[in-house]
Amino acid sequence: MNEKTTVASHDSAGPGYRFLVLDAPHLAAQLVPGQFVHVKVPALEASALRRPFSVFDADGGQVTLLYKSVGRGTVALNSVQVGDGVEVMGPLGHGFPEKCNGVPLLVGGGYGVAPLYFLAKRLLAGGSGCKPILFVGGRTKDDLLALDRFAALGVEIRTATNDGSAGVKGFVTEPLDDVLASLKQKSEQFELFTCGPDGLLKAVAQRAVGTGNPGWISMDRHMICGVGACFACIQKIKLPNGEVFNARCCVNGPVFKAEDLVW
Ligand SMILES: Cc1cc2nc3c(=O)[nH]c(=O)nc-3n(C[C@H](O)[C@H](O)[C@H](O)COP(=O)(O)OP(=O)(O)OC[C@H]3O[C@@H](n4cnc5c(N)ncnc54)[C@H](O)[C@@H]3O)c2cc1C
Ligand code: FES
Numbered sequence: 001m002n003e004k005t006t007v008a009s010h011d012s013a014g015p016g017y018r019f020l021v022l023d024a025p026h027l028a029a030q031l032v033p034g035q036f037v038h039v040k041v042p043a044l045e046a047s048a049l050r051r052p053f054s055v056f057d058a059d060g061g062q063v064t065l066l067y068k069s070v071g072r073g074t075v076a077l078n079s080v081q082v083g084d085g086v087e088v089m090g091p092l093g094h095g096f097p098e099k100c101n102g103v104p105l106l107v108g109g110g111y112g113v114a115p116l117y118f119l120a121k122r123l124l125a126g127g128s129g130c131k132p133i134l135f136v137g138g139r140t141k142d143d144l145l146a147l148d149r150f151a152a153l154g155v156e157i158r159t160a161t162n163d164g165s166a167g168v169k170g171f172v173t174e175p176l177d178d179v180l181a182s183l184k185q186k187s188e189q190f191e192l193f194t195c196g197p198d199g200l201l202k203a204v205a206q207r208a209v210g211t212g213n214p215g216w217i218s219m220d221r222h223m224i225c226g227v228g229a230c231f232a233c234i235q236k237i238k239l240p241n242g243e244v245f246n247a248r249c250c251v252n253g254p255v256f257k258a259e260d261l262v263w
Pocket of ligand 2: 222223224225226227228229230231232233248249250251
């Protein structure tokens with residue numbers, strides 16, 4: 001589906017990051033956490049190429065994106081104003097499961113927290129009583145995004161930064177490992193959900209596979225078509241018969257089971 005959305009707000013989410021809120025009633029009603037949308041950047045209308053973004057939130061007829069300006073498309077996206085029209089294709093890809101299967105441990109790096117906010121909201125609304133814990137890592141405190149919004153949901157938050165400007169100094173796997181050890185001591189099951197840079201995804205996947213707990217990994221790959229036609233977004237996965245298969249992140253993912261990924 002391609003929806004002609006309208007910009008409802010476009011505010012800072014920290015240095016270099018912004019929240020883009022779109023009035024998009026059809027998309028908002030259908031999206032599930034972990035799916036993504038493919039955005040036509042208005043200033044680049046002449047180019048057929050869209051840019052993929054996770055969905056930070058989809059509620060009340062609006063879709064919220066949390067993005068970082070890194071290049072031509074995302075810098076151009078900065079110039080959209082309230083009231084502007086933006087074409088958005090979606091819902092795309094497969095998302096996270098939304099049922100609690102042990103304590104949900106959500107692990108995000110940088111803008112990788114985007115799909116985890118939508119997931120936390122849905123898990124908390126699911127009525128099963130499960131309480132997600134969020135682990136967020138970044139290079140500095142400026143890369144720890146949307147913490148106030150997670151806190152407002154009542155999510156417990158553990159942070160880490162490479163430079164020690166907030167939380168534990170080091171990788172976010174340090175506070176994660178502390179919690180994993182304590183859950184192990186109490187023989188409590190957990191389920192891992194992650195989105196962020198590849199190094200983090202691999203570290204989280206290893207912890208899921210190594211402990212025999214479910215892990216759901218959202219892969220960030222360069223995408224062109226977003227709908228399975230161009231094979232730009234290949235990720236090798238293991239099939240149940242042991243064969244290795246070239247999966248397309250846009251249609252077979254972006255969320256994969258940790259045990260299926262070939263690194
Ligand atoms: C499923 C999915 C979900 C995503 N969700 C978000 C999100 O919620 N928020 C957000 O800010 N970004 C997200 N991204 C990344 C975003 O799509 C890219 O940052 C964007 O397309 C870059 O476009 P550009 O024209 O600004 O940069 P370009 O000029 O194309 O590239 C600039 C730099 O960014 C790097 N880059 C480009 N695409 C990616 C990518 N997919 N991953 C990592 N680095 C990239 C390039 O290698 C280059 O160094 C997501 C990507 C995918 C595939
Ligand atoms: S982006 Fe074209 S096949 Fe995935």
